[in-house]
Amino acid sequence: MMAAFPAHDLLSILPALWLAIAGMALLMTGVFISRNVSHIVFWGAVASLVIAGFLAIVSPVGGQPFDGLLAVDAFGRFMTVLVVTGAVLALIMARGFMRRESMERFELPVLMVLATLGMYLMVQANDLMTLYVGLEMQSLALYVCAAFQQDKLRSTEAGLKYFVLGAVASGMLLYGCSLVYGFSGSTSFHGIVATLAADSDSTGILVGAVFIAAGLAFKISAVPFHMWTPDVYEGAPTPVTAFFSAAPKMAAMALLVRVLVDPFAALVDQWQQIIFLLAVGSMALGALGAIGQRNIKRLMAYSSIGHAGFALVGLAAGSEAGVHGVLVYLAIYLVMGLGTWGCILAMRRDGTMVEGIDDLAGLSRSQPALALALAVFMFSMAGIPPLAGFFGKFYVFLAAIDAGLYTLTVIGVLMSVVGAFYYIRIVKLMYFDDPADAFDRPVGRDLVPVIAVTAVVTVGFFLFSDPLLDSARNAAATLVAGVSPTGQ
Amino acid sequence: MILQALAFYLFAAILLVSAVVVISARNPVHSVLCLILAFFNAAALFVLVGAEFLAMILVIVYVGAVAVLFLFVVMMLDIDHAEMRQGFLNYLPIGALVGLVLLVELVIVAGLWQYEPAMAAGLAQPVPPLDVRSNTAAIGDVLYTRYALLFQAAGIILLIAMIGAIVLTLRHRQIKRQRIGDQVRRRPEDVIRLHDARSGEGV
Numbered sequence A: 001m002m003a004a005f006p007a008h009d010l011l012s013i014l015p016a017l018w019l020a021i022a023g024m025a026l027l028m029t030g031v032f033i034s035r036n037v038s039h040i041v042f043w044g045a046v047a048s049l050v051i052a053g054f055l056a057i058v059s060p061v062g063g064q065p066f067d068g069l070l071a072v073d074a075f076g077r078f079m080t081v082l083v084v085t086g087a088v089l090a091l092i093m094a095r096g097f098m099r100r101e102s103m104e105r106f107e108l109p110v111l112m113v114l115a116t117l118g119m120y121l122m123v124q125a126n127d128l129m130t131l132y133v134g135l136e137m138q139s140l141a142l143y144v145c146a147a148f149q150q151d152k153l154r155s156t157e158a159g160l161k162y163f164v165l166g167a168v169a170s171g172m173l174l175y176g177c178s179l180v181y182g183f184s185g186s187t188s189f190h191g192i193v194a195t196l197a198a199d200s201d202s203t204g205i206l207v208g209a210v211f212i213a214a215g216l217a218f219k220i221s222a223v224p225f226h227m228w229t230p231d232v233y234e235g236a237p238t239p240v241t242a243f244f245s246a247a248p249k250m251a252a253m254a255l256l257v258r259v260l261v262d263p264f265a266a267l268v269d270q271w272q273q274i275i276f277l278l279a280v281g282s283m284a285l286g287a288l289g290a291i292g293q294r295n296i297k298r299l300m301a302y303s304s305i306g307h308a309g310f311a312l313v314g315l316a317a318g319s320e321a322g323v324h325g326v327l328v329y330l331a332i333y334l335v336m337g338l339g340t341w342g343c344i345l346a347m348r349r350d351g352t353m354v355e356g357i358d359d360l361a362g363l364s365r366s367q368p369a370l371a372l373a374l375a376v377f378m379f380s381m382a383g384i385p386p387l388a389g390f391f392g393k394f395y396v397f398l399a400a401i402d403a404g405l406y407t408l409t410v411i412g413v414l415m416s417v418v419g420a421f422y423y424i425r426i427v428k429l430m431y432f433d434d435p436a437d438a439f440d441r442p443v444g445r446d447l448v449p450v451i452a453v454t455a456v457v458t459v460g461f462f463l464f465s466d467p468l469l470d471s472a473r474n475a476a477a478t479l480v481a482g483v484s485p486t487g488q
Numbered sequence B: 001m002i003l004q005a006l007a008f009y010l011f012a013a014i015l016l017v018s019a020v021v022v023i024s025a026r027n028p029v030h031s032v033l034c035l036i037l038a039f040f041n042a043a044a045l046f047v048l049v050g051a052e053f054l055a056m057i058l059v060i061v062y063v064g065a066v067a068v069l070f071l072f073v074v075m076m077l078d079i080d081h082a083e084m085r086q087g088f089l090n091y092l093p094i095g096a097l098v099g100l101v102l103l104v105e106l107v108i109v110a111g112l113w114q115y116e117p118a119m120a121a122g123l124a125q126p127v128p129p130l131d132v133r134s135n136t137a138a139i140g141d142v143l144y145t146r147y148a149l150l151f152q153a154a155g156i157i158l159l160i161a162m163i164g165a166i167v168l169t170l171r172h173r174q175i176k177r178q179r180i181g182d183q184v185r186r187r188p189e190d191v192i193r194l195h196d197a198r199s200g201e202g203v
Helices: A007-032 A037-058 A074-100 A107-124 A128-146 A153-184 A189-198 A203-219 A228-235 A238-261 A265-289 A296-317 A320-345 A368-382 A388-402 A406-432 A447-460 A466-481 B002-024 B028-048 B052-076 B081-112 B135-143 B148-169 B180-185
Strands: none
Touching (some): A007 A037, A007 A107, A037 A074, A037 A107, A074 A107, A074 A238, A074 A320, A074 A466, A107 A238, A128 A153, A128 A203, A128 B148, A153 A189, A153 A203, A153 A228, A189 A203, A203 A265, A228 A238, A228 A296, A238 A296, A238 A320, A265 A296, A265 A406, A296 A388, A320 A388, A320 A447, A320 A466, A368 A406, A368 A447, A388 A447, B002 B028, B028 B052, B052 B135
């Protein structure tokens, strides 16, 4: 009966321990050091995130520490690396913005480190309780980040909206969790698998799974749970929005994939229909809703809804190839999304940010390099080969065709064509329209490396894609194999 | 046994009476105080059924924190409760109807409740019988061992909430602080000026 504290398990969650301790140490540094504080805490946060990513890569995988509360596997490691990469790049881009907008406070990096800790727990969750605790840790930090510019009405509004709708989503998720727990008698994914193996048409568990999927669909802003996205993306400070579209999206998507493919694997025929509808709705709204937008942050919000839809196409396939497609898609979206946000952060005139799409007119003449980078990202988002975005779509559609989802694939390709319209319109504005006033120069030491690296990766993806594809394949294989009919 | 029954009826009666007073008292402070009394009696009922952990949590969390917070809010906000209660009789029928529906639902649930027999096998951590181990000890057995990770993670969530509350509300405005050095250094000739003010014109 009496269990000892599982001290030996601490080693297998080394990245989480490191993030927690680093976050608290940075907080104390920020409180007690008064000179140059935001500088120290900022670079400290970047360093701790990089070290956490490194620890996640080198620490062994395959264990299920804390009696199966977590599953430290190749899937979790892949997603942790993506999440940490997104957090590091978004944080680096935030530096200049924070200084210019006089929101240079040390709490933002600390909150981002702690949010990353929550995401680490999310992507490795192997129990409904870990899932919820990780999700809440992440969300709570993000609500505060969204409202970080408390002097600006839009930012406060974004924070409040995100908080209220996030609370609704958490409520739905918890309701689903309680139903699943009530009908299976266990919160652990293994326990749910075992119950479903004995009784695979338990209505209670199915209803619970639907609620959990709806709660998570909120977090990845899939239609019809997307309402908050444009307002929050527009209102939140731009680097925070970049962070939103990068790290939390990865984590929530990973969580959705793991929950559906692991504990609810036996219900695949049922949840496939749900994911099908979510994917179609998101792709359509992402493509059609963005056309009328004049604000580039809102446009990116619709674009992220659309991309969530494309990623869900892979999940709808419900196969190992589908999960592989989702992982590759997420990795590519992370890179090109962050690059685009870097370009948006470079859009400032006389020291203030401008966000209109028309402000980009004629950028190719005033800043050819920036225009080229943004054009690369836009073509990649539209899915033009040989840029990275094409391969992301390629793998998810391939998996969908293999699974026989022809309708979904056709809709997806059509929506991708519609979406290409507004991406390419930006390129047209930059290259063929009369120049608007030039943006401030220089772009900034913090933005240039991020934009350059992401642009190079986007262009050169097809040359050096093997390591990513292999590790994604490995991750997908462990996730899908780990839940083969034996249940373990 | 008879003693237990007597205790039950005593606590239950006080609970019901104080609950009625909560919604009918004219003075909101009396309402909150009666709410605290209701919490205490509910805790006593929990002790009677052997759920001493819930009883303690009820007293510590609800009485110690929530009710005291209510009391502060009630005392700080100047609410005219007599005015708020003016529509009370108008809403009584619909309120009674909602209450009746809830009561019927509760009775149905209580009457038809049963455990899925297969579920007992899947329980991750079956609760030991009361005579073997008390609830508090049984929760402690798993909370700090098996679920230590979640316990710590919940602590970090609270830390994030605290950081968030401070970030969003604390502003370093131009606060006038007392500088004793400046005060001591002040001399009459620096701060006192003599004006010849004519009558009717001011300074």
